[in-house]
Amino acid sequence: MTWQYSGPAGPGLAPGASSTTEGTGGAEVAEHKSVQRNLDLQRQWYGEPLGDRVRRLVVAFRTSQAQLAEVLGISAPMLSQVMSGRRAKIGNPSVLARLVMLERKVLIPGVTAGESEAIEQALADVRDSHPSVGRDTLPVPGNGEQVAWPVLREVAKPSELEQAAALIDGRYPALAGLLRRAANGES
Numbered sequence: 001m002t003w004q005y006s007g008p009a010g011p012g013l014a015p016g017a018s019s020t021t022e023g024t025g026g027a028e029v030a031e032h033k034s035v036q037r038n039l040d041l042q043r044q045w046y047g048e049p050l051g052d053r054v055r056r057l058v059v060a061f062r063t064s065q066a067q068l069a070e071v072l073g074i075s076a077p078m079l080s081q082v083m084s085g086r087r088a089k090i091g092n093p094s095v096l097a098r099l100v101m102l103e104r105k106v107l108i109p110g111v112t113a114g115e116s117e118a119i120e121q122a123l124a125d126v127r128d129s130h131p132s133v134g135r136d137t138l139p140v141p142g143n144g145e146q147v148a149w150p151v152l153r154e155v156a157k158p159s160e161l162e163q164a165a166a167l168i169d170g171r172y173p174a175l176a177g178l179l180r181r182a183a184n185g186e187s
Contacts, residue, residue: 031086038088050090051083053099060106061119071127072098097131149182158183 042049058068069079074095081087090096105111105126110118152161161183169176 035085039085041088045089054083057102061123071123093133094131097133098126098129101126152182
């Protein structure tokens with residue numbers, strides 16, 4: 001007859017036995033909360049968990065996670081941590097740019113058809129790329145109108161924007177308002 005011990009080791013454990021999670025239960029709960037928080041942050045920052053995005057690329061390009069990491073320019077362990085939610089973000093903007101490049105290359109007909117040459121070429125193009133991410137190339141969420149202002153000011157002086165607004169105000173008042181706000185730098 002085996003008897004159960006309900007002492008400090010925990011209920012249902014034999015004498016002298018210890019739980020594999022003894023003393024780590026709190027750490028496991030904290031890690032789970034941290035992972036969930038990181039996955040929520042990924043949804044906020046990237047639209048969905050990065051693990052979902054990366055897994056789709058692994059399937060589309062018929063490659064391994066380690067090979068994909070090499071193409072992206074990130075270590076395999078770091079990619080694994082980002083995918084699992086143990087890390088919230090990709091710290092290197094060039095790595096994120098390459099991820100987006102790969103997502104776009106999935107739409108190349110040869111890649112979509114699963115043609116080996118097209119897949120290899122797409123992976124090589126991204127691996128060999130040196131994307132730069134700056135204020136002019138990084139999409140900025142929020143007031144898209146304010147993102148357009150520097151472009152408008154680049155092609156026309158504020159006085160020209162005002163004149164253009166006056167010309168189109170009768171037929172296109174919303175566009176005229178945009179031109180005026182761009183000329184004045186108002187929101």
